Amino acid sequence: MTYRAPINDILLSLNHGAGLAAAVQAGHYGDFDGDITAAVLEEAGKFASDVLAPLNKVGDEHGIKLDNGKVTTAPGWPDAYQRWAAAGWNAVSGPEAFGGQGLPLAVNAACTEIWSASNVAFGLCPLLTLSAIEALDAHGSEELKTIYLEKMVTGEWTGTMQLTEPNAGSDVGALRTRAERAGDGTYRIKGTKIFITYGEHDMTDNIVHFVLARLPDAPGGTKGISLFLVPKFLVNADGSLGARNDIHASGVEHKLGMHASPTCTMTMGDQGGAIGYLIGEENQGMRCMFTMMNQARLGVGLEGVGIADRAYQQALAYAQERRQGKAIGHKGDGMDPIIVHPDVKRMLMQMRSMTAAARTICYATAVALDVAARAKDAKVRADAAARGALLTPIAKAFSTDVGNEVAYLGVQVHGGMGFIEETGAAQHYRDARITSIYEGTNGIQSIDLVTRKLGANGGASVWALLDELAATIKQVETSNDPAFGTTGAKLRDAHAALERTSKWLLERLASAPNDALAGATPYLRLFAATLGGCMLAGEALAAKANGEAEPQRYVALARFFAENISVQAPSLEKTVTESADAVTGADAVLAG
Amino acid sequence: MTYRAPINDILLSLNHGAGLAAAVQAGHYGDFDGDITAAVLEEAGKFASDVLAPLNKVGDEHGIKLDNGKVTTAPGWPDAYQRWAAAGWNAVSGPEAFGGQGLPLAVNAACTEIWSASNVAFGLCPLLTLSAIEALDAHGSEELKTIYLEKMVTGEWTGTMQLTEPNAGSDVGALRTRAERAGDGTYRIKGTKIFITYGEHDMTDNIVHFVLARLPDAPGGTKGISLFLVPKFLVNADGSLGARNDIHASGVEHKLGMHASPTCTMTMGDQGGAIGYLIGEENQGMRCMFTMMNQARLGVGLEGVGIADRAYQQALAYAQERRQGKAIGHKGDGMDPIIVHPDVKRMLMQMRSMTAAARTICYATAVALDVAARAKDAKVRADAAARGALLTPIAKAFSTDVGNEVAYLGVQVHGGMGFIEETGAAQHYRDARITSIYEGTNGIQSIDLVTRKLGANGGASVWALLDELAATIKQVETSNDPAFGTTGAKLRDAHAALERTSKWLLERLASAPNDALAGATPYLRLFAATLGGCMLAGEALAAKANGEAEPQRYVALARFFAENISVQAPSLEKTVTESADAVTGADAVLAG
Structure with missing residues (x-):
């Protein structure tokens, strides 16, 4: 079963849910012509369906091989990568001065979803190159940019990000890899890094670490x-x-999923030290990393969206085809396709509505990052930067939670066949599992949301967003469309819960920070349940207003999300505000 | 990291949460001496830690091999099985007339948890033998029992249950395997079965299908x-x-997990038909299957509990050892173990409290099935049978959901290491995935709960249980123990939500059955969130009353569950009672 990019859903989400059309209209995107988005995405979808999707299972089954420091990827992968880069896909949002197309991040976000849906282990490779490009573009010397940037933008060379060491994972500050000044302006690096994605491979002739x-x-x-x-x-x-540098893959991990993506242990210094060039200033490395963190985290969130959509498409096709049992009221012989059963419908609607909500949250993050970089007005840029910073941890954590939850349901819809590897549903389930861990675990995203994003400016970013969401809720209520069911009421309750909970957390951040940390994970879920519900409702309203074909489909989707996911907001509020003692006082339980 | 059976937790759950002590006290268990339970479980725990736990990873990595119709299990497995059976573990609750020890199902349920926790793919083999024993004991002729029963009770021979065919999974009635009367009282069976667990193996010299x-x-x-x-x-x-019968393993599945358990395609009839002996009467096969379904479903629920506890123990040990970051207020150098971080505490408490709730629900099911079979008084037996029937789908579905959710969190606590197969956390996650599918998917359990258990007698079984739960809630409230936090209030809200939702569903079952089916899955979750919370609170009260060491640990555990899981009940009520239209009207969305 192949993958087809859901272009209509993506365009509605991008332009209306995420606000790209309004931002273009307001002039924040300069001379970008929004009309080309559809054409770009159609082409991306075609490449994904034709080239990448068929390689997804091949990569999972074949995995990669490390032999004498060389990594061989799965059959067909180097060729696919080279075709992908040659078609310009690595350069979609790259800087025009270095061969990029300079398109919005938001458009590239939709492409990233498409690559991830068709073949997430493949899409992971350019994801990290893009982060590296960002760091180099923002902080590298002109000399380094001249040598490296264009080849990274075109994808002729890939990039890696090497943070993690055995004793420095979430706590990056504990890392021990040493750099010594060589006296000629370069440095000699010695140390060992682990979990380095695409640290070594055979898809390009150079890798920039x-x-x-x-x-x-x-x-x-x-x-x-x-x-x-x-x-x-x-x-x-x-x-x-020129010469081979002293950085080598000394091991690869045997992982639960993402089998086609080499996860390497990298050793530097076996021959005296790897030659390194400083990016930015000495001791300012974390600042450089933070520059690129938003986009990398958004990219991982989009992996969650992509895997979820792929799992949904596969489960839907199975449910339409597989016959077991009869619908209530079915007379006579024969079995019905299982999609007639309400419990199966519930699973599919949950999959689709959660995927749609996560998609729009991610795209909205991309639009905010775009406007923060592109708008002419400084206040507009600053507000957009704050919005992007606020949304990033939600986009990363919620979307990857959704990726896992939807892939779980995808297996469930397949019944016993879902547990058989041949079916393919299990691969999505395995691949998704890392997305809620890497680029900052989802717990760390939640803490970031509470302490740095909510806490940064007395909650101002949150209140600004809540005002916008309230306007959407009012529109739902005044639309008087009975097809919305109880959507308006559910979103209003969720909105109020989110506001109260945000205030409670802000107060606790000052008075009892462990209480705030204890509620971080349910708070992020509460935030996403409210935000996602409002965004889907906004898309439904836009679909109706813009004469979209069958707009009631989007109303029904928004309704399902509101009545099944947003509805959890009041319970999540209670968990955050009333169970901190149960968390912080857990020591006696956990000790016994 | 090995596994240690949590004997104290198990005993508190069994005797007080699940009501074994009270049932023994009331005389429903005849001359069973409750004091021996601890000794039996200590021995089971020892065998599990020493013999089974070390083989868990071996089995996962080695898997099984099918060669020319013969299955080879992993190194050490046949020997372990034979030692396990020789020690009498297959016969714990077997009929005494056929070599069993006649101990309560409830005691065997605790043992099943222990086997599953130490090595779930191993424990799966006897689980199916027990179901087969039950069917044979209840419906087999004396002649068949004489030949087969004792060897199955002792575990000298294993049993399989062969229902599924390619076109008959959840819809068993669609099966096509044919049986022809041979004229001598025996039958000739021809056909193909799939997904047959331990359909062929090398651990015993005969297998009874x-x-x-x-x-x-x-x-x-x-x-x-x-x-x-x-x-x-x-x-x-x-x-x-005697002669080899005409039933052969013609294939084995390549699965997401449970690698050590052979899942076979069984072919009958290549040489004229397998010789079969009728159990019960012709055309009464489904009745025979229903006899054993409760116990088999309970067994799978216990797999969920076992995997969850194993995942919890492993995550806890990792969190106590792995150092990253610092606790708030930590001055000076060095990192703290990650268990100091509130978000990690939250994950561990969620794992432990959900596991504990699922455990007690399963054990209570076993006590009900015991009393239904053993009590002298017919009314007591009938009530217990209704209770067991009511609890079975909840025990199966909730516990296996918990197994999956807890194993997910177990991976998460490990961070990046959780995604590496070597760590072992991922195996639990993979193994757990089938438990919510086999022995009736969790969707089917939910539908069973709504249509057959709630719907059977106008809800009488549910009202009787709700009365008991209300009494526990009152005790929590009158205990005035501040350590319970808001437990009483959360459980009272949950109880009210469960009662209202049950009434709504009963009404819809008659008037709009698709609406009732649409709410089945969230209803089961609502039921378990309420039931589990009340049971854990009851255990905490018992621990305080009985002078258990550190009873406040159980209070804290009950509190966490109430404030994090039971608290979701009102939202789940709204989902069941207000979102049926969003489910049943999903066709337009899913078609597009």
Whole structure:
């Protein structure tokens, strides 16, 4: 069963749920012509269906091989990558000065969903290149940009991000990889990094590693970390490849999923130290990393959306085809397709509505990041930056939770066949599992939301968003469309719960921070349940207003989400505001 | 990391949460001496830790091999099985007339949890033998019992249950395997069964298959199904093994998890038909299957509990050891174990409290089935049978949902290491996935709960249970123990929501059955959230009253569950009672 990009759903979400059309209309996108979005996405969908989707299972079954420091990817993968890069897909939102197309991040976000849906282990490779490009573009010297940036933008070379070490995972500041000044402006890096995605592969002839390391005289913790560019092959002045650098894949992990993506242990310094070039200033590495963190986290959120949509499409097709039992009232012989059973419908609606909500939250994050970078007005840029910062942890954590939950339901719809690897539903379930862990675990996203995003400015970013959501809710209520069912009431309750809970957390952040941390995860869920519900309702209203074909489909989807997911908001509020003692006082239980 | 059976938790749950002590006290267990329970469980725990737990990963990595119709299990497995059976573990609750120990199902339920926790793919083998024993004991002729029963009770031979065919999964009535009368009282069976657990293996020298098939003149659907005993090797009059029967494993599945358990395609009739012996009467096969369904479903629920506890123990140990970051207020150098972080505490408390609630629901089901079979008084037996029937779908579905959810959190606590297969957390996550599918999907359990259990007697079984739960809630409230936090209020709200929702569903079952079916899954969750919360609160009260060591641990656990899980009941009520239209009207969305 292949994958088809849901172009209509994506366009409605992007333009109306996420607000791209309004931002273009307001002039925040300069001379970007919104009309080309559809054409770009159609082409992306075609490439994904034709080339990437068929390689998804091949990659899962074949995995990768490490032999004598060289990684071989699955059959067909290097060729697919080269075709993908040659078609310009790595450069969609890349800087025009270095060969990029300069399209909005929001358009690239939709593409990222499409790559992830068709083949998430493949899409992961360029995802990290994009982060590396961002870091280099923002903080690299002109000399480094001249040598490396264009080849990374076109995808001729890929990039890696090397943070993690055995004792430094969530706590990046604990890393120990050392960088010594070589005296000629370059550095020699020695150390071991783990969990390095696409740290070594055979899809391009060079790999540009971005490595966090510590200078001998650096202060402890995150304040003493510097960022270095460490190419696999050194690059000669004419751009040709020179000597092999002293950075090697010394191991690959045997993982639950993402089998086609090499997760490498990287060793530097076996031959005296890898040659590295400083990015930004010494000891400012964490600042450089933060630059690219929003986009990388958004990218992982989009993996969640993509996997969810793929799992949904597969489960829907199975439910339409597989016959078991009879619908109530079915007379006579023969069995019905299982999609007639209300419990199966419930699962499919849950899958589709959660995917749609996560999609729009991600796209809205991308639009905010775009406007923060592109708008002419400084206040508009600042507000958009705050919005993007607020939405990023929600986009990452909620969308990847959705990826896992939807893939779970995808297996369930398949019944016993779902547990058989041949069916393919299980691969989505396995692949999704890492997305709620990497690029900052979802617990860390929740803490980021509470402490840095809600807490940053007395909640101002949250109140601004709540005002917008209230306007949508009012529109639902005044639309008097009976097809919305109790959507308006559910969203109003959720909105009020989110507002009260935000205020409670702000107060506790100051007075009892552990109480605030204890509620971080249910708070993020409460936030997403409210936000996602309002966004889907907004899309439904837009679909009706714009004469979309069958707008009632979007009304029904928004209604399901509101009545099944947003409805949980008041319970989540109680969990946040009343169960902190049960969490912080858990020690006696956990000790016994 | 090995597994240790949580004997104290199990005993508190069994005796007080599940009511075994009271039932023994009331004389419903005859001369069973409750004091031996602890000794039995200590021994089971020892065997599980010493022999079974170390084979869990071996089995996962090695899997099984099918070669020329013969299945080879993982190294050490046949020996472990034989030691397990020789120690009497297969016979714990078996009939004494056939070599069993005649202990309560409730005691065996605790053992089943322990086998499942230590090695779920191993424990699955005897689980199916027990179901087969039950069917044979209840419906088999004296002659068949004489030949087969004792060897199945001791575990010398294992049993299989063969229902599923490619076009007959959830809809058993669609099966096509044919049985023809041979004229000598035996039958010749021809057909293909799929997904047959331990359909072939090398752990015993014979396997006794229980096969559903259809006679040539049988009516269609479930009314035309008969049950046959089909031995792998025919048995001579003296009990020795005779000719190989015409039933063979023709394939094994490549699965997401449970790698060590062979899931076979069984072919009968390549040499003229497998010789089968009728169990019960012709066309009464479904009745025979229903006899054993409660216990089999309970067994799968206990797999969920076992996997959850194993995942919890492993995550707890990791969280106590792994150091990342610092607790708020931590001064100076060094990192803290991650268990200090409130978000990690939340995950561990969620894992432990959900596991505890599922455990007690399962054990209470076992006590009800025991009392239904053992009590002297017919009314007591009938009430207990109704209680057991009511609880069975909840025990199966909720506990296996818990197994999956807890294993998910177990991976999450491990961070990136959780995604690496070597760590072992991922195996629990993979193994758990089938439990919410087999022995009737959890959707089917929910529909069973609504249509057959709630609907059976105008809700009488539910009202009787609600009365008991109300008494527990009152005790929590009158205990005035501040450590309960808002437990009393949360449980009272949940209880009221469950009562209202049950009434709504009963009404809809008659007037709009699709609406009732649409709400089945959230209703089961609402039921379990309420029931589990009340049971944990009851255990906490018992721990305080009985002078249990550190009873406040159980109070804290009950509180966490009430404030995090039971608290969802009012939202679930709204989903059931207000979103049926969103489910039944989903066709337009799902078509587009």
